[in-house]
Amino acid sequence: MVSNRRRGSVTFWAWTASIVAHLIVLTAFGGIKLSGAKAQGRRQLTPTAKVRRVKKLIQAAPIIPKPKVKQTSVEHFARSTDRFVPTTRIFGAVKPVSQNPVEWASSQSGVSAVSINLRHRIEFFGSSTEQRKVCYLVDCSGSMMGVFGRVRKKLKESIASLQPDQYFYIIFFGGERLFEFGDGRLIRATQKAKSAAYDFIDSIRPAGQTNALAAFERAVQIRDGRERSPSIVYFLTDGFELATEDEQRFSQKVANLQRRFAPTTRINTIGFWPQGGDRELLEVIAKQSGGESVFVADGDS
Numbered sequence: 001m002v003s004n005r006r007r008g009s010v011t012f013w014a015w016t017a018s019i020v021a022h023l024i025v026l027t028a029f030g031g032i033k034l035s036g037a038k039a040q041g042r043r044q045l046t047p048t049a050k051v052r053r054v055k056k057l058i059q060a061a062p063i064i065p066k067p068k069v070k071q072t073s074v075e076h077f078a079r080s081t082d083r084f085v086p087t088t089r090i091f092g093a094v095k096p097v098s099q100n101p102v103e104w105a106s107s108q109s110g111v112s113a114v115s116i117n118l119r120h121r122i123e124f125f126g127s128s129t130e131q132r133k134v135c136y137l138v139d140c141s142g143s144m145m146g147v148f149g150r151v152r153k154k155l156k157e158s159i160a161s162l163q164p165d166q167y168f169y170i171i172f173f174g175g176e177r178l179f180e181f182g183d184g185r186l187i188r189a190t191q192k193a194k195s196a197a198y199d200f201i202d203s204i205r206p207a208g209q210t211n212a213l214a215a216f217e218r219a220v221q222i223r224d225g226r227e228r229s230p231s232i233v234y235f236l237t238d239g240f241e242l243a244t245e246d247e248q249r250f251s252q253k254v255a256n257l258q259r260r261f262a263p264t265t266r267i268n269t270i271g272f273w274p275q276g277g278d279r280e281l282l283e284v285i286a287k288q289s290g291g292e293s294v295f296v297a298d299g300d301s
Helices: 002-046 051-059 071-080 087-091 101-107 142-160 191-203 212-219 244-261 276-289
Strands: 123-126 128-129 132-139 166-175 176-179 230-239 266-272 293-296
Touching: 002 128, 051 230, 087 266, 123 142, 123 166, 123 230, 128 191, 128 266, 132 142, 132 212, 142 166, 142 191, 166 191, 166 212, 212 230, 230 276, 244 276
Parallel strands: 132 166, 132 230, 230 266, 266 293
Antiparallel strands: 123 128, 166 176
């Protein structure tokens, strides 16, 4: 009887332990399955894409949005071309008062009238020209001694007024010799050339007799870089020291030289107190070349 109770008690606890163990195992499995289901549920919430799709998206060129054009500014420009726009509005300046171009240039800041070459005139003892290429042919014989200081001064002033796009040449004649500033080519009137010319002029001393014909022969053979003769020859002297019968032949020789070597060159003559025959000869030389004559007396510039 006691033995049967013990056996029943053991069996009871054995079953109880077995049931508890099964419950624990079932609970554990249930928890694992539930957590796995939740994790799978979370993964399904995140959208995925196929590898090919992602690759195509990466390789595709980025799309740049087209810039927007302000249509209003284009329309405004189109309208503005349909009507006249005054120059004062374009340049923002007031129309200058009508005046001489040189005077207007002088009034502007930083601009001088000398720098504006508007048909600049060359002047020598009152004889003027608008030509650009000039040859000064100056008597330096002994008879010029009393006026030579004045000649130097006027010659320097004339050369100083030359513009950089003008050309000059200097020939002094006296004592059966020629004294030239240059080597047969017209010289551009740069500041350096002008300074050298002033020194050359100061170095000349009057002496000897007048030999004008040789001087004319040299003057008409002077050329520029394009083999063209001077436009103007300024011929200055106080007389020729010629006999009356030689004056006509002298003028004819000068005319022949001018027509042969420099047909387009004009000769402007300048005479210091010329006597009757010399005055007429200077007038003839100038006239037959289309030039002019100027005669200088005491007190004249």
